[in-house]
Amino acid sequence: MQSYKRLKGEKLLMANDYNDKVSRVLSLYQRLMEGKVVDKEAEAARYGVSARSIQRDISAINNFFEQETEKSGVINSIEYDKKRGGHYLSQIYRTRLTNSEILAICKILLDSRAFTRERMEHILDILVDRCTPAEGKAIVQDLIKNEEFHYIELTHKSEFVDKMWDIGQAIHQNRYLEMDYKRTKDGAIVKRRVKPVAIMFSEYYFYLTAFIEDEDVKADFDVIDDAFPTIYRIDRIAGYKVLDKQFKIPYGNRFKEGEFRKRIQFMYGGKLQKVKFRYKGSSVEAVLDRLPTAKILEEKDGVYTISAEVFGKGIDMWLRSQGDMVEVI
Structure with a gap:
């Protein structure tokens, strides 16, 4: 009888200890999630346990966070910072998209x-x-x-991602690029030595924007000075070599990819120019989205007068595609 009572008492004591531990861990978890700093020694004194017990509680919470990462795509980690005086929940990073x-x-x-x-x-x-x-x-x-x-791949059917990465490395390191390029107009292979400055995507293709250094080659382009880059479709680069020689572009003259993107249409290179036209279509928003530099100068009876700053001749193609909805001024 006495052994039975003793066994029952031990079970009750174990149950109470377990409940106390669960309450303690949940309390620590809640305060960490609220952004509070947990002092291990203070927590040990609060609950009447050893600091080692509190450390085990913190480790248990960290283990739980690790298991939840796979499910939620969120990383939570308890870190220690002496200056902050204890343990805290580190910044939360999303590891997965929705x-x-x-x-x-x-x-x-x-x-x-x-x-x-x-x-x-x-x-x-x-x-x-x-x-x-x-x-x-x-x-x-x-x-x-x-x-x-039902996906239909493009007619060139070429793999180019490794090539694009090599070119990206050349851009990052400011290294010259020699390439054999297949021209669009006649399919001829021409050699170019350029300063690569950016990789861009537009209308199904990836492009390299680069500055030509050869003055004889420059003469055949509308681009007449170093302010304007030329544009090459990456899939048309038949062969290439990243040279050890580096080029320098002063920080103030660096190529501003975002600004160029706003002003280029259909990746047709050329000089910087301003256009002005009247638009009488149903969605002026579509015009403003197509031409990020566009500004509405005037609106009268549903007809908008618009100006925009653009690179090259691609704008001519777009204006013609609008038919009667656009009148060039």
Whole structure:
């Protein structure tokens, strides 16, 4: 009888200890999530336990965070900072995109038609499998499968991503690039030695923007000075070599890719110019989105007078495509 009572008492004591530990861990968890600093010694005194017990509690919470990372795509980590006087929850980083973000990216990729079918399928598989929260994978796959099945790759059918990375390295290191380039107008292979400054994407293709150094070659281009780069489709670069020689561009004269992007249409190179036209279509927003530098000068009876600053002759192609909705001034 006495042994039975003793056993029962021990079980009650263990249950109380367990409940106390659960309450202690939950309290620590809540305060950490609220951004408070936890002092291990103070917590030990508060709960009447050793500092080692509090350390085990903190480790248990950290283990829980690690397990949740795989499910939620969020990294939480308890760190110690002597200056702050204890343990705290470090900044939260999202490691995965949301279902809606992945779906949007997949749709943009498919619409771009930028890669071969094999490369596109590879990229989409990785995006959906490794970057999408588990509960949304099947839905995202279902929403893109038809478009992926009917995907039509571009006529050049060439792999160029490794080439693009090498060119990117040359840009990063300010190294000259020698290349054999297949011209669009006649298919002839020409040699170029250029200063590569940016990689851009537009209308299905990736492009290299670069400055030509050869004065004889420059003479054949509309570009007449170092202020304006020339543009090359990366898939048309038949051969290339990144040279050891570096070029220098003063910081104040560095190529501003974002500013160039706002002023270039259909990646047709050329001089910087200003255009002015009247627009009488149904969506002036579409014009402003197409021409980021555009400004509405006047609006009268639904007709807008617009000016814009642009590079090259691509703007002529766009203006002609608008038909009667545009009158060039």
